[in-house]
Amino acid sequence: MSISAAEVERVAFLARLHLTAAEKEDYARQLGAVLSYAGRLRELDLSAVEPTAHATPLFNVLREDAPGESMERELALANAPEAIDGFFAVPRIV
Amino acid sequence: MDIRLSECSVAELGRLLRGRELSAAELTEYYLERIERLDPAVRAYISVLADKARIRAREMDALLSAGAGGPLTGVPAALKDNICLAGAVTTCASKALANFRPPYSATAAEKLLHAGAVVLGKLNMDEFAMGSSTEYSAFFPTHNPWDLARVPGGSSGGAAAAVAAGTAPYAIGSDTGGSIRQPASFCGVVGMKPTYGAVSRYGLVAFASSLDQIGPLTRTVADNALVLTAIAGHDPKDSTSAPNEPGDYSAGLEEGARGLKIGLPKEFFREGLAPGVEKVIRDSARRLESLGAEVGECSLPHMDHAIAAYYLIAPAECSSNLARYDGVRYGLRAPAADVIDMFQASRSAGFGPEVKRRIMLGTYALSAGYYDAYYLQAQKLRTLIRQDYERVFAEYDVILSPTAPTAAYRFGEMSDPLSMYMGDIYTIPVNLAGLPAISLPAGLTDGMPVGVQFIGRHFEEALLYQAAFALEQSVAFTERPALTEVD
Numbered sequence A: 001m002s003i004s005a006a007e008v009e010r011v012a013f014l015a016r017l018h019l020t021a022a023e024k025e026d027y028a029r030q031l032g033a034v035l036s037y038a039g040r041l042r043e044l045d046l047s048a049v050e051p052t053a054h055a056t057p058l059f060n061v062l063r064e065d066a067p068g069e070s071m072e073r074e075l076a077l078a079n080a081p082e083a084i085d086g087f088f089a090v091p092r093i094v
Numbered sequence B: 001m002d003i004r005l006s007e008c009s010v011a012e013l014g015r016l017l018r019g020r021e022l023s024a025a026e027l028t029e030y031y032l033e034r035i036e037r038l039d040p041a042v043r044a045y046i047s048v049l050a051d052k053a054r055i056r057a058r059e060m061d062a063l064l065s066a067g068a069g070g071p072l073t074g075v076p077a078a079l080k081d082n083i084c085l086a087g088a089v090t091t092c093a094s095k096a097l098a099n100f101r102p103p104y105s106a107t108a109a110e111k112l113l114h115a116g117a118v119v120l121g122k123l124n125m126d127e128f129a130m131g132s133s134t135e136y137s138a139f140f141p142t143h144n145p146w147d148l149a150r151v152p153g154g155s156s157g158g159a160a161a162a163v164a165a166g167t168a169p170y171a172i173g174s175d176t177g178g179s180i181r182q183p184a185s186f187c188g189v190v191g192m193k194p195t196y197g198a199v200s201r202y203g204l205v206a207f208a209s210s211l212d213q214i215g216p217l218t219r220t221v222a223d224n225a226l227v228l229t230a231i232a233g234h235d236p237k238d239s240t241s242a243p244n245e246p247g248d249y250s251a252g253l254e255e256g257a258r259g260l261k262i263g264l265p266k267e268f269f270r271e272g273l274a275p276g277v278e279k280v281i282r283d284s285a286r287r288l289e290s291l292g293a294e295v296g297e298c299s300l301p302h303m304d305h306a307i308a309a310y311y312l313i314a315p316a317e318c319s320s321n322l323a324r325y326d327g328v329r330y331g332l333r334a335p336a337a338d339v340i341d342m343f344q345a346s347r348s349a350g351f352g353p354e355v356k357r358r359i360m361l362g363t364y365a366l367s368a369g370y371y372d373a374y375y376l377q378a379q380k381l382r383t384l385i386r387q388d389y390e391r392v393f394a395e396y397d398v399i400l401s402p403t404a405p406t407a408a409y410r411f412g413e414m415s416d417p418l419s420m421y422m423g424d425i426y427t428i429p430v431n432l433a434g435l436p437a438i439s440l441p442a443g444l445t446d447g448m449p450v451g452v453q454f455i456g457r458h459f460e461e462a463l464l465y466q467a468a469f470a471l472e473q474s475v476a477f478t479e480r481p482a483l484t485e486v487d
Helices: A005-014 A021-043 B010-018 B024-042 B050-065 B107-114 B157-165 B181-187 B221-231 B275-290 B303-324 B339-350 B353-366 B371-395 B417-422 B428-433 B461-475
Strands: B045-048 B076-080 B118-123 B170-175 B190-193 B213-218 B261-265 B294-298 B398-402 B437-445 B448-456
Touching: A005 A021, A005 B353, A021 B303, A021 B353, A021 B371, A021 B417, B010 B024, B010 B050, B010 B221, B024 B045, B024 B050, B024 B076, B024 B118, B024 B157, B045 B157, B050 B118, B076 B157, B107 B118, B107 B170, B107 B221, B118 B157, B157 B170, B157 B181, B157 B213, B170 B190, B170 B221, B181 B190, B181 B437, B181 B448, B190 B221, B190 B461, B213 B221, B221 B437, B221 B461, B261 B275, B261 B371, B275 B294, B275 B398, B275 B437, B275 B448, B275 B461, B294 B371, B303 B353, B303 B371, B303 B417, B303 B428, B353 B371, B371 B428, B398 B461, B437 B461, B448 B461
Parallel strands: B076 B118, B076 B170, B261 B294, B261 B398
Antiparallel strands: B045 B118, B170 B213, B190 B213, B190 B437, B398 B448, B437 B448
16 A cells, blocks of 8 residues: 555645655655554454543543742743744744 | 672662762762763763763762762663753754753653752663664664664663663663663663553653653662652643552562462464564563462453554654644754744754654544544554453463564664564553553573563552562573673
8 A cells, every 4th residue: 555645745734844755755655554554453343442542541630720830931932943032933924 | 899880780889879888979980981981882872961960979979978868869870862851951862852951850850860860861762762773863873782783672772772781770761662661672671661650751752642651771670669669659740640659669579479370462472473582481481480470371362453553543642742843942943934834844854754754644644534544443442452451460460471572683674664663562552551561681592682571450560570570580680791891
């Protein structure tokens, strides 16, 4: 199984990745191989099985709605590729 | 001093330090010197925090001289480079985070510091913990101390190699589908993946959040229990952290294997398992029987489908977790004209091939039209796997299995992604079910170490340590890589 070039491009856009021509070709083949392997799951009748999202059951973990300390702005911005006037800066959007 | 410090257990080092026969400063120098000498060949470390470690060691000496401190005080340690340590570059072995200095420490790192650890440095791994050989580190591969032409396993390959080479007394890794246990097996050390939720994931760079778990890599089972006791426990900062109090994992260590009911899953002894590995597992089962354990055959019928389920669930969670690397708040930003282009250019320049492959796979599996066919099916299969284990644990106390189908392979030998994924067959189902499991060295095949794995019920790490300790004492695995035979 191989997935189409158009499909690879659609998924790459959803994932916000630019792919080279060679990467597109590799991924079409490799994703196809993994997905056809994963297709084995359809050999099983799972219609009556409940899905498991988490292995240990914990529900609605809440904390007190109490004010606490938060990170200093300077520290929060320390890793920013670009910061202006205490804000994260990005290329112009509008 | 005429004892070889690199051969001392963590517990012994702690005793020497508390008895003031050895200072933390001396011990730290000893390890920094070993790193300088041995690490150019092994390459386990991404960064060595020599200055910080020296300062910290002197602080720990002051504590110890005042009669304070516990079993880990002043003992050096190293962290996999996906565990945040405030102020120290934490790269995840990715170009995307090559210069990232986390503003806070992971809870597991905080707890270690609280216990008195001296952090020597940060350890190599497959990029974002995606891989089984450390070949997918964006910086350089780590070499197996037993044979430098072979991989150390992964993704915690740096952690396992450092402990095996004696360039760290112990290390902290993470395990999403076998990333602590498989490298522990490949490098002849002890590696524990605790129950999901036993150790806080706060400050562990996320890969697949429903599967990721932090755990220790050590030279002995007793050391492993000691370190896990220090890092486990509830953390309000991680909503998936288990609310129960963990207690002392070392407490039942010496109770022996007598009366333990041990299951050998018949599905694990089939095609694909190397004969040299199978022999070590069968020998271990016989040893446990001779120690008074009852060993029987059990069945985990859905294991054949576990890899398929994992390689949908883990990439799906990875694709959403790694969406945060957009070049806005931290990490690599590539120059671009507009903001969408900036996201794309930054992500494409920052991520390596395996990370991109998994993001693509996960995005595909979650995208409209495929969710039910792939992701939902995988989540349902996860239920069947959990139930398989529940049935076995109604009858048996622990499961004994291989950790990996082979010993460490040579660089470049596992070039096809799907065959690399198949190597996780014995470890992946454990993560899907959230169970604890430990790998310990139990023999050699062609000169390379082979690990065996014990799997237990949720939160029964103490019983795993008990079984593993009994086997460890019986096997008396004293072989060491030739490279470490220098002081």
